Amino acid sequence: MSLVTDLRRLIGDRGVLDAAALSERQAGVWRSDALEAAALARPTCTGEVSRIMEYCHQQGISVVPQGGRTGLVHGADASPEQVILSLERMNQIESIDSRQRVAVAQAGVPLETLHTALEPHALHFPLDLGARGSATLGGNAATNAGGNRVIRYGMMRESVLGLEVVLADGTVVNALNSLIKNNAGYDIKQWFIGSEGTLGIITRLSLRLREAPLTRDMALVAIPDFDAVIRLLKHMDSQLGGSLSAFEAMWPSFYRLITTPPALGRPPIGQDFPFYVLLESQGANPDSDRERLQQALESALEAGLVVDAAMSQSEQDCAGFWALRDDVEQVFVKGDALLFDIALPIGEMDRYTTELEVALANALPEADLFVFGHLGDGNLHLAIRVPAGNADSLRPQIEGLVYDPLHAFKGSVSAEHGIGIEKKNYLSISRSREEIDLMRGLKLALDPTGILNPGKIF
Incomplete structure (x- = not known):
């Protein structure tokens, strides 16, 4: 009996797609290449997942689990001899x-x-x-x-x-x-x-x-320098009494990108400031929460931490602010882009990004660097745009420029996207040999034959 036939016997015909059917599915939300595997199993309950895993364990067949395929580190990539296990029908x-x-x-x-x-x-x-x-x-x-x-x-x-x-x-x-x-x-x-x-x-x-919060208020502010960005975070967190829910930083190149055609967004404040921050406060008092945010911004303005600001007046305004920040796809409009997700001590971010910009300009003058991220939790996203068709050939060089300095900064090669295939060669920058050995030991204990998502992380 074939693999597909065996899987269909375990979970039903509708639950299994063969290799030919997979060619009609994209490998990911951000990718155009087709899925590749021997079969894709779509169980509807835990019992069916258990039967699939028991069978694959007995047969020595590797299994790659997939969720919404929105990852950015190739953590759910499969090869032609493997089985993809998709949880898409377990959606209750x-x-x-x-x-x-x-x-x-x-x-x-x-x-x-x-x-x-x-x-x-x-x-x-x-x-x-x-x-x-x-x-x-x-x-x-x-x-x-x-x-x-x-x-x-x-x-x-x-x-x-x-x-x-x-x-x-x-x-x-x-x-x-x-x-x-x-x-x-x-x-x-x-x-x-x-x-x-x-x-x-x-x-x-x-x-x-x-x-659920009863109120949501936001502001987009311009900042005179990076030291003021750090001080503003502390100021707003203190003044808002625990209601600060987002502190999103944008470097000027990224802000101009998402507020200039062909982007749909338009600049709520000028495009020539050194830094921008998107602030969100969630609270429970409609009568006072917006006023409290406004007062906190006014005191920040008086202290020289903010040089311009636009504040939301409605839920529609809040949605518009977030739409600007989320319009990351603009980095792909005039070329190919490599996306990076790193973590750094906040005090080191300005030096790191400045040195990276210089290194890129010297090594690849045709590349453009865009920086943004959840700065309040130490997470930066980097988008490096290169001429169309050059992303794959330039990736090793660019990865070295981005990741190698992180060890000296005590940073992480992954803040929230994971390791997958893309970052496993750089794991030792952020984890000690003893930590990696412990991870390998846990993997061996729970998956002694190594059939679960092999080749990822390590």
Whole structure:
């Protein structure tokens, strides 16, 4: 019997696509190349995932788990002899407990679907990112997604109370804890959050919810220098009393890119300032929250931390501000772009980006550097645009320019996107030999035959 026939026997004909059918699917949301694998299995429940894994474990067949395919480090790439396990049909929100403020959902639920489902309950799941419509909860957990509001709520790890996971041999581990405080032994869920599908398949999640904020106010501000950016973060966080939910920095080249045609956005403030910051405050008092943000901005203006500002007056304005920040695709308009996701101590960001700009200008004068990111949590995104058709050939050189200096800055080659295939050669910049050996030991213990997402991270 063939692999496809065996899988269809386990989970039904509709649940399995053969290699020919995969040629009609894109490998990722940001990619045009087709999926490649021996078969794609689409289970509808944990039991079917378990049967697939047990079979593949017995046959020595490698399995690559996939969520919404929105990743940027090739962490879900498969080869022609492997099986892709997609959680796309496990897309049910099983329960929303308003009293406990907990949701239980299958791993294939898109993030935006959960956001919408919580609205009638006046509850809020704080993780948010540009790919919210496609990215799935299981993928968010497997990559420990960060997004726009880490400064207030933390990364995905802080919002996961429990997980159900299927191990490489098909064993189902039900750790769907719903308690915020549970100190009974090892916190098993943490082994799998951020493991990129190399230790187990996340099938269901127990998620911590928050009360939905009643207000949202935003401002886009211009900053005279980077020292003022750092001081403004501290000032606004202090003045807003814990309600600061986003602090997004934009270097001038990126701001001009997203506010100049062919981009749809237009500049709410001038394009010639040294730095820009997008601020968001979420609160509960419609009568005073906007005034408090305005007062905090006025005092920042008086202190010389801000030189110009545009403040939201409506929810439509807030959506417009975020649309500017999320229009990252503009970096692809006039060439190819390589995207990087790094973390640095905030005090080192200006020196790092300045030195990188000089290094790029000397090595590749035809390249353009765009810098933006969730600066409040130490995360920068770099987009380096090169002439069309040159991205692959220039990638090794550019990666060296971006990653090699991070060791001296005590930075990380990945802030929120993971390691996948793309960054595994640079893992030692951010992790010690002892840490990597410990990771390998955990991988060997949970997946001794190495069939789960092989070739990723290490």
